[in-house]
Amino acid sequence: DGGITQSPKYLFRKEGQNVTLSCEQNLNHDAMYWYRQDPGQGLRLIYYSQIVNDFQKGDIAEGYSVSREKKESFPLTVTSAQKNPTAFYLCASTPGQGGFYEQYFGPGTRLTVT
Amino acid sequence: LAKTTQPISMDSYEGQEVNITCSHNNIATNDYITWYQQFPSQGPRFIIQGYKTKVTNEVASLFIPADRKSSTLSLPRVSLSDTAVYYCLVGKFYFGSGTKLNVKP
Numbered sequence: 001d002g003g004i005t006q007s008p009k010y011l012f013r014k015e016g017q018n019v020t021l022s023c024e025q026n027l028n029h030d031a032m033y034w035y036r037q038d039p040g041q042g043l044r045l046i047y048y049s050q051i052v053n054d055f056q057k058g059d060i061a062e063g064y065s066v067s068r069e070k071k072e073s074f075p076l077t078v079t080s081a082q083k084n085p086t087a088f089y090l091c092a093s094t095p096g097q098g099g100f101y102e103q104y105f106g107p108g109t110r111l112t113v114t
Numbered sequence: 115l116a117k118t119t120q121p122i123s124m125d126s127y128e129g130q131e132v133n134i135t136c137s138h139n140n141i142a143t144n145d146y147i148t149w150y151q152q153f154p155s156q157g158p159r160f161i162i163q164g165y166k167t168k169v170t171n172e173v174a175s176l177f178i179p180a181d182r183k184s185s186t187l188s189l190p191r192v193s194l195s196d197t198a199v200y201y202c203l204v205g206k207f208y209f210g211s212g213t214k215l216n217v218k219p
Contacts (some may be wrong), residue, residue: 004157044209098206099144099145099205099206105158108155109200
């Protein structure tokens with residue numbers, strides 16, 4: 001089965017700790033995205049990558065970092081600099097860069113920081 | 115950047131047709147309009163996409179007027195399982211705030 005996997009589904013951390021969220025896809029898609037979703041809110045773009053070894057900041061990149069060393073993997077690190085990290089994090093991918101591609105989403109990771 | 119506006123919520127009954135409108139006044143020439151469905155604690159799922167006029171697939175229709183400043187998602191004969199949040203996406207990244215559809219028996 002092709003798709004996007006995110007792990008873990010639930011993640012708990014203490015304030016001040018960095019945490020890395022995993023996103024893997026076996027769809028052979030070029031572009032990958034990270035979104036943040038807060039309760040009752042829409043999706044906000046954190047980072048995106050259109051090709052291996054390249055990525056761009058989205059609207060809310062402060063306090064986050066990413067890497068794209070392999071086509072199939074796009075991990076997101078939530079650093080201690082992120083003021084309100086508790087949220088639902090969604091990873092997505094598309095075959096190419098155009099806005100006419102359907103975004104395929106993973107199941108999400110719910111991060112709780114206390 | 116294409117900012118989108120959607121109603122916060124809508125109620126409907128099983129078997130009715132539901133129309134959800136999204137406003138996007140500053141849509142760019144090359145922006146497509148895409149609608150997604152999201153259930154609680156899940157990733158959004160693609161419903162339909164269009165550029166202009168009308169598009170129909172097995173689950174929905176999408177109406178886009180000539181000026182493309184709005185779009186309407188039409189769900190025919192909704193069922194309880196259509197209770198979800200519906201998002202319009204204009205261009206590549208900018209999702210609306212979503213419309214929570216509540217289908218009642």
